[in-house]
Amino acid sequence: MTANRVLLINSNREVNPNPVLPIGMAYVASSLAKNKFTVACADLCFKANWRRYLKDRLNGFKPDFIGLSIRNIDNHDQSKPQLYLDFVKEVICFCQKISPAKIFCGGAALAVMPTRILDYLNLDTGIFGDGEETTPLLLRSGLKDLTLPGLAYKKNEKIYSNPALGIKDLNSIPHHELARWIDIKPYFRQEASYPVQAKRGCPFDCLYCTYPRGEGKGYRFRKTSEIIGEIIDVQEKYHPKTIEFVDSIFNHPPGFAEEICRQLIARKSRANLHTIELNPLYLTDELIGLMEKAGFISCGITCESASEIILKNFKKNYGAADVRQAAGRLKKSAMKKLWIFLFGGPGEDANTVEETLKFTREELGENDVIFFNIGVRIYPGTGIEAIARRAGVIKPETDLLFPTFYVSPLISRSEIEAKIKNEKNDRIVTIKDIRLPYLASLLKLSSLLGLKGPYWSYTPIFNKIRKNLWPG
Ligand code: B12
Ligand code: SF4
Secondary structure, eight states: OOOEEEEEEEOOOOOOSSOOHHHHHHHHHHHHHTOOOOEEEETTTTTTHHHHHHHHHHHHHHOOOEEEEEOSSOOOOOOOOBTHHHHHHHHHHHHHOOOOOOOEEEEEEHHSSSHHHHHHHOOOOOSSSSOOOOHHHHHHHTTTTSSSTTTEEEEEEEEOOOOOOSSSGGGGSSOOOOHHSSSSHHHHHHTEEEEOEEEEOOEEEEETTHHHHHHHOOEEOOOOHHHHHHHHHHHHHHSSSSEEEEOSSSSSSSHHHHHHHHHHHHHTOOOOOOEEEOOGGGOOOHHHHHHHTTEEEEEEEEEEEEEEEHHHHHHSOOOOHHHHHHHHHHHHHSSSEEEEEEEEOOOHHHHHHHHHHHHHHHHHHHTOOEEEEEEOOTTTSSHHHHHHHHSSSTTOOOOTTSSEEOOOOOOOOOHHHHHHTTTTTTTTEETGGGGOOOOOHHHHHHTTTTTOGGGGGGGHHHHHHHHHHHHO
16 A cells, blocks of 8 residues: 555644735645645644644544644744744654654745754754645655755754755646635634735845745746636635735736736736735836736835845845835825834944934825834845854854844844834834734734724724823
8 A cells, every 4th residue: 555645734823913824835735636645734723722633633634644834933023032943843743642654844944944944853854945846756755765856854863955946837736725725714814815926936135035045046937827817716715805925026027916917907806915025126106006906905015124225235126215216106006005124234223223214204105004123033044144153143153043133233122122112103013013912812803893904004003002001
């Protein structure tokens, strides 16, 4: 009898700022099913008693293989760092006690530091980068073919990795079909959007970023007709409040996002759309107009800073003038906007912080929500790692698996926090706000009240309520 029963486990239980549907795991599940494996998924996200649930799934399904999907390493929050991998370890130990199945892992976290994570989890095999092609091949070999691309593996107590190649033709893989694998309703009850991926890859090289590592530097596109078909189908079947594009950048290369919008307009799509990954440089009046007509109700502009010095140091391909121009263009748009900034990069000082704060005060629309993050998470192999090492912020022995952050030596974290607090602006959110214990309840309440999303657009109301209930 061939070993072909695979249980994939979504180990991500983070519900802040909102829960995210495990699109990556679902892609792998669909691909395994297409390759004639018998597949089931276990979703730990909302399971209060995850042990009992998982025990039932393991005993009922009796898998030959268990694949753990690991999305996040940590929460990117310097004020309250949380490493999610300890929970993953607990899940692995639990599975090992109950099931004789062989365990392997994969997911977005793996791509960031594959060998270190494998080592930390004490597993023998992990897949990083695209999982759809490598996973069936690896399982057919009984986890023995160690020559496959995108594989991290243990051999003779040492850990190795083979470079990931990436799937050449994304149109050759089946749709993720999330609802086939997990119950998506609890996600919608907490304001989750339905994820759609139009392409993979990012050709840029920003100082701190790991995205191109998981998705590659060259773009790989899905056919626009496929993407539009998926959106229309999902809207008709599941009526999600919002469908979100999860591409590393939505509006690059120029023309692709425009074409998606045009086809959505032509097909009279009724979906409410959202993306958080807009690059200010390619945000033309034409694109904004098309996005509105295509059904975009909201968007996020991850511009990080409005200071020329900081943008240059972050190796961004746009400058402060482009950020201002994008703000001017978006002001005319009815879409709800979330501006995302990252303070503390190389060269940040009181003046550059003030430049960004002044920009948010003077140039953003009066309903725009502003997200400020402080401290750059340092990942191995990034430009910020090299800077941090030279500056002595991290030592040779520092283990970057554990949340480690760079804050410019020219200003302290508490000084930046004080400046943000001074703004007295109800539209500001910080990472501390998205960790509030009652946020999940507020999201459920807004969903019950049928408030139109996205959740962050309620920021001014939440902040006002909070100030009245807990002044100071
Ligand atoms: C879009 C996005 C978001 C959106 C999600 C919107 C949505 N509706 O889903 C938002 C803004 C909400 C978000 C939030 C967060 N995010 Co985010 N996000 C992304 C982004 C850009 C894309 C993720 C995605 O959907 N990819 C598409 C799918 C198809 O790819 P995938 O999940 O990687 O799956 C593939 C492989 O990994 C593999 N695979 C997946 N599962 C499995 C399982 C097995 C067994 C195998 C073999 C393979 C495998 O195969 C899949 C298909 O090829 C990535 C960066 C990137 N470009 O990867 C960061 C990323 C995933 N996020 C990250 C983080 C940290 C977070 C936050 C913790 C940030 C914060 N401070 O709040 C939160 C966590 C939220 C939560 N509840 O979990 C990190 C995670 C790794 C890390 N560094 O810890 C990433 C990688 C970015 C980074 N900095 O490196 N995020
Ligand atoms: S920050 Fe955005 S543009 Fe820069 S490398 Fe990462 S994904 Fe690409």
